[in-house]
Amino acid sequence: MIRADASAGLLMDVPFLPSPHHDLRPSGVVPDLIVVHGISLPPGEFGGAWIDDLFLGRLDASAHPYFAAIAHLRVSAHLLIRRDGAVTQYVPFALRAWHAGASSFAARAGCNDFSIGIELEGTDEIPYTEAQYAALAEVIVALRVAYPSLRAIAGHADIAPGRKTDPGASFDWMRLEALLQHETIAMQRGIGDARLMLTLA
């Protein structure tokens, strides 16, 4: 059972690797949105410490041809859920992680200000694992207990359409909805399968 310590802004009993890629949320802003992402490094390959390294600002640009183009990026997420469901935290929830980029949700721009970013190790094409859905649902429930302000879950593609595609068609929103059935949820359907999101009531 995953639980969040709201005063520390950390999940309990989860490895915390502090990322330098963060800053303060705007004064008085509490997170109300969970943004689900997909990431794999190199693309399509799973395992290894490359995602940790990217978020910690220490990715070796020479380790893979793809890394040269991204090693300079100053990006992070609050959490990563690996293929086996293992969770890692990089930024405390009270702070702003740098995961969304240019984005908007419900007519508000700059989703990093008011969101918690969760990366799933995966791609737009390869189905995410059962362990990842289970861990994601557990994390969402724990976050909702610690942060009752959380009201919605969206994919990165939903808040940055045309620019981002993750977590992709491989992410099964219905499956997440089923796992969260004890939460009060209304699913909102947008344009096409990629634009599904969950509203928590």
Ligand SMILES: [Zn+2]
């Ligand atoms: Zn993303």
